[in-house]
Amino acid sequence: MRITVIGAGVTGLSCALELAGAGHEVTVVADHGPGDTVSARAGALWFPYDVTVENAPDLEKRSLIRFVELAGQAEAAQSEGADDVTDDIAPVEMRRGFLRERLDPPDRSWVPTVTEVLGEDAVTEVEREGAQGAERGVETTLPLIMTPTYLAWLMDSCRIAGVAFRWKTVESLDLLVKGAYNTAPPEAVIICGGLRGGELLGGDDEVTPVRGQVIVFANGSDDEDGDGGEDGGPVLTDWYVDDDDPENMTYVFPRVDDIVVGGIAEVSNGNEDPDAETAEAILTRAEALVPALKELPILGHGAGLRPSRSSLRIEQVDTDEVNIPVIAAYGHGGAGVTLSWGTAERVAEMVEQL
Numbered sequence: 001m002r003i004t005v006i007g008a009g010v011t012g013l014s015c016a017l018e019l020a021g022a023g024h025e026v027t028v029v030a031d032h033g034p035g036d037t038v039s040a041r042a043g044a045l046w047f048p049y050d051v052t053v054e055n056a057p058d059l060e061k062r063s064l065i066r067f068v069e070l071a072g073q074a075e076a077a078q079s080e081g082a083d084d085v086t087d088d089i090a091p092v093e094m095r096r097g098f099l100r101e102r103l104d105p106p107d108r109s110w111v112p113t114v115t116e117v118l119g120e121d122a123v124t125e126v127e128r129e130g131a132q133g134a135e136r137g138v139e140t141t142l143p144l145i146m147t148p149t150y151l152a153w154l155m156d157s158c159r160i161a162g163v164a165f166r167w168k169t170v171e172s173l174d175l176l177v178k179g180a181y182n183t184a185p186p187e188a189v190i191i192c193g194g195l196r197g198g199e200l201l202g203g204d205d206e207v208t209p210v211r212g213q214v215i216v217f218a219n220g221s222d223d224e225d226g227d228g229g230e231d232g233g234p235v236l237t238d239w240y241v242d243d244d245d246p247e248n249m250t251y252v253f254p255r256v257d258d259i260v261v262g263g264i265a266e267v268s269n270g271n272e273d274p275d276a277e278t279a280e281a282i283l284t285r286a287e288a289l290v291p292a293l294k295e296l297p298i299l300g301h302g303a304g305l306r307p308s309r310s311s312l313r314i315e316q317v318d319t320d321e322v323n324i325p326v327i328a329a330y331g332h333g334g335a336g337v338t339l340s341w342g343t344a345e346r347v348a349e350m351v352e353q354l
């Protein structure tokens with residue numbers, strides 16, 4: 001089937017790759033390349049933060065299984081001595097970390113999925129002495145996705161699988177179907193437009209921006225001899241999440257070359273620029289919880305809008321505008337990377353059923 005996917009964020013690229021792998025002829029149309037999407041702002045840890053999925057409850061689990069597989073492939077390639085595993089292997093690693101809990105009872109709704117996939121002992125309740133004194137929570141090992149290189153890997157994988165790309169704004173489904181964007185008329189359309197996903201369907205009042213802001217640190221510093229930073233600042237590996245107060249949440253995701261530190265979750269704030277006062281507050285909280293950050297240089301600041309929705313929209317849509325099937329896949333909130341492979345598999349199943 002000839003399919004057009006609208007969107008080149010993590011959702012669109014994962015759907016395109018899955019559909020191409022199932023033998024479809026896929027074109028992605030998007031007005032922002034992957035590096036310029038919300039997806040590129042994500043840390044990204046597999047974790048179902050700020051998302052509700054009503055009609056497809058297994059998306060978290062399906063994605064977790066796929067990310068664990070990708071992390072296994074990367075580890076195997078590394079142990080075989082591959083110099084740069086990101087060239088043809090997805091940059092995903094299983095990383096240990098600590099999720100601080102401040103609520104009573106804590107929200108452990110995500111734990112059954114993790115233990116189902118990774119085993120009963122995968123999540124351990126702990127009380128420990130942190131930099132600011134006693135802290136309680138859970139320790140676990142989850143996939144950490146190095147988003148900038150991961151999105152590049154997804155793009156490359158799509159191209160290798162034969163996916164075509166058109167960098168255009170889709171103004172209407174009708175124009176798309178008539179071939180206005182230099183695409184052959186599609187037989188089905190998948191809308192992976194993130195925050196703007198509902199615009200082509202006459203608007204969707206249920207989509208709301210939830211603003212996040214991050215600071216990016218170098219992971220290790222002054223590593224002139226390239227040995228992993230021992231001659232400079234420390235190299236962090238474990239992640240840390242303290243998000244029971246979303247207005248003042250703190251997370252530290254050490255990737256291979258950099259560390260993403262957030263954040264906030266400001267509902268209905270559509271400002272995409274980082275703000276100095278917020279950055280200062282994030283820095284103060286993060287350095288208090290993970291003092292090693294004080295020894296590392298800041299590489300930059302960023303902000304992004306999580307495409308939040310009352311429930312993730314993943315369904316075939318009734319529209320009179322075009323007479324081909326249209327599938328919506330948007331509204332992933334703070335978990336678009338987390339749910340990407342589950343979304344892609346579900347979309348591919350829906351296409352098979354058309």
Ligand SMILES: Cc1cc2nc3c(=O)[nH]c(=O)nc-3n(C[C@H](O)[C@H](O)[C@H](O)COP(=O)(O)OP(=O)(O)OC[C@H]3O[C@@H](n4cnc5c(N)ncnc54)[C@H](O)[C@@H]3O)c2cc1C
Pocket residue numbers: 006007008009010011012029030031032033034037038039040041042043044045046047168169170171192193194195196197200211212213214262263303304305306307329330331332333334335336337338339
């Ligand atoms: C600070 C921050 C931290 C986050 N951390 C995590 C995390 O750790 N783990 C996690 O899972 N998630 C995280 N998220 C959430 C995650 O980033 C989003 O859920 C995810 O990126 C949504 O992906 P998407 O592909 O659906 O949308 P986007 O990445 O926004 O992509 C949308 C695409 O659609 C295109 N588009 C839209 N409308 C049109 C149109 N009319 N014509 C052409 N193109 C169009 C755009 O150009 C773009 O290519 C975080 C988000 C933020 C802001």
